[in-house]
Amino acid sequence: MRIRIVDAFTDRPFAGNPAGVLLLDAFPEDDRLQKIAMEVNHAETAFAHPLPEGGEADWALRWFTPVAEVAMCGHATLATAHVLHGTGTHEGPVRFATRSGVLVATPGEDGWITLDFPTAPLTRVDVPDGIAEALGAEPLNAFDTGPNVGDLLVELPDEKTVLGLTPDHRALGRHSSRGIIATARAQEAADEYDFVSRCFFPNVGIDEDPVTGSAHTALAPYWSERLGRTELTGLQASPRSGLVRTRLTGDRTLLTGRAVTTIDGELLA
Numbered sequence: 001m002r003i004r005i006v007d008a009f010t011d012r013p014f015a016g017n018p019a020g021v022l023l024l025d026a027f028p029e030d031d032r033l034q035k036i037a038m039e040v041n042h043a044e045t046a047f048a049h050p051l052p053e054g055g056e057a058d059w060a061l062r063w064f065t066p067v068a069e070v071a072m073c074g075h076a077t078l079a080t081a082h083v084l085h086g087t088g089t090h091e092g093p094v095r096f097a098t099r100s101g102v103l104v105a106t107p108g109e110d111g112w113i114t115l116d117f118p119t120a121p122l123t124r125v126d127v128p129d130g131i132a133e134a135l136g137a138e139p140l141n142a143f144d145t146g147p148n149v150g151d152l153l154v155e156l157p158d159e160k161t162v163l164g165l166t167p168d169h170r171a172l173g174r175h176s177s178r179g180i181i182a183t184a185r186a187q188e189a190a191d192e193y194d195f196v197s198r199c200f201f202p203n204v205g206i207d208e209d210p211v212t213g214s215a216h217t218a219l220a221p222y223w224s225e226r227l228g229r230t231e232l233t234g235l236q237a238s239p240r241s242g243l244v245r246t247r248l249t250g251d252r253t254l255l256t257g258r259a260v261t262t263i264d265g266e267l268l269a
Contacts, residue, residue, distance in 0.1 A: 005042070005263035006079035009211040009242035011111070013262045016242040017211040019076035020045030021083045022267070027062065030069070036267065037064035043206050046076035048084075048096070057097035058090065067205035070178075072100040072148045074115060074213010074244075074255055081105035081113050082259035100148050108256070115255040119248065120218035121146040122153070134171035135182060137161050145218040150178035151199070153218050159187045159196045163237050173202040181215045183222070186235070193235035193243060195223045211242035217253045220246035 003022050010016025020040035026049050027033065037045040044063045051057055061080060063073035077096060084090040085107045093106040104116040122143045131154065132138040139154035152175050156162050162184045172180050179201030186193050197219055199212040209215075216234055224230050230248040235241065245256035 001267040003040070003265060003267045004083055004261055005040075006082055006259050006261050008075035008078040008082070008259045009213070009236075009244055009257035010240075010260060011258045013260050015240050016257075016259070017075040017209065017240065018042045018262070019079040021076070021079050022047050023083065023089065024049045027060070033062065033064055034069070038066045039269075041066050043209050044070065044073045044076040046073070046080045048080050051097060057095040057102050059084070059094060059096050061096040061098050061103075065201075065204045065206060070204060071150070072098070072117070072214045072217075074117065074216065075211055077103060077105060077115055078113055078213060078255075078257055079259050081107070081115075082111075083261065085113070086261065111258050112256055113259065115213060117214070117217050117253050117255060118148060119221055119251050119253045120149045122218060122222060125152075127154070128152070128175050130171065131175055131180075134168045134175065135180065136166055136168075137164075137182075143218070143222065145181070149214050149218055150176065151181045151201075151215060151218065152176040152179075153181040153183065153222060155222075156182055156184045159184050159190075159237075162196050162198055165198060167200055169200060169202040169207045172200050176203070178203055179206070181212075181218060183219055185223070185226075190235075192233065194227060194229075194232040195219065196235045196237050198237055208238055210238040210240040211236040211244065213244065213255050213257075216244045216246050216255055220248050220253045224248045
C-alpha cells in the first residue's frame with residue numbers, strides 16, 4: 001500500500017502542515033484506518049478512493065488524526081489533491097465526497113491549488129471563564145465556529161500576543177469540541193499577510209496544528225468583515241508556519257496554497 005507524506009500550505013519541505021495520503025481501491029475497516037493514522041502520527045492522514053463516473057463526486061475522502069476521525073480538514077485535502085494532480089491520477093478540478101459535503105480542489109498555475117469549502121457560521125459567545133488562564137492571554141472576544149469546524153475562535157490584542165502564547169493544552173480542551181483558534185490582526189509592518197493565527201486541538205490529539213485549512217473558513221469571514229476585503233492572506237504562526245490565501249464568496253470560502261511531497265514509500269503492515 002503506497003503512502004506519501006505531503007507538506008501542505010507551503011512551497012518548501014519541512015514547513016507547512018504534513019499529512020499522510022493514501023490512495024486506495026476502497027476504504028477498509030475504520031479500525032485499520034485509525035491504526036494507520038496513529039502510525040503516521042501527523043495531524044491528519046487522508047484516505048481516498050475513486051468513485052464511479054457520473055456521480056456528484058470523483059473521489060471519496062476521509063481524514064483521521066492519530067486518535068479520531070474529523071469532519072473537515074483543509075491541509076490533508078490540499079495534500080490529497082496535490083498527489084492526484086502530481087501523479088497524473090486525476091486531471092483538472094477534483095470533487096471529494098466527504099462528511100462536510102462535496103469539496104472541490106482546483107489546480108492553478110505553478111502548483112497552486114484552490115479548495116472550495118463551506119464558510120463557517122460565526123456566533124458571538126461570552127468569553128468562557130478560565131480561557132484567559134488556559135491560553136495565557138486575555139481574549140478581546142470569542143465566537144463559536146459551528147459544527148463542521150467545532151472550534152472556539154478568540155481574538156487577541158495583537159500579533160505579538162499570538163506568537164507568544166504558551167497555553168495549558170489540557171485546560172484548553174474544556175472550552176470547545178475540537179479546540180481553540182487564537183488570532184489577531186497582522187502587525188502594521190507585515191506585507192505578506194493580513195492576520196495571524198495559531199490553532200490548538202488537544203481534544204483530537206493535536207496540541208498545536210501547524211497550518212489549519214478548516215480554521216480559515218472561520219478566520220476568512222471574521223477578518224473580511226473587519227478589514228473590509230474579501231481576499232486576504234493568513235499566516236498560521238506555528239513553529240513550521242504557513243500561508244493560506246482566502247477569498248470569501250458568500251457561504252463558501254476559497255483556500256489557496258501549495259504543497260510539497262517529502263516522503264513516498266510503502267506501508268507494509
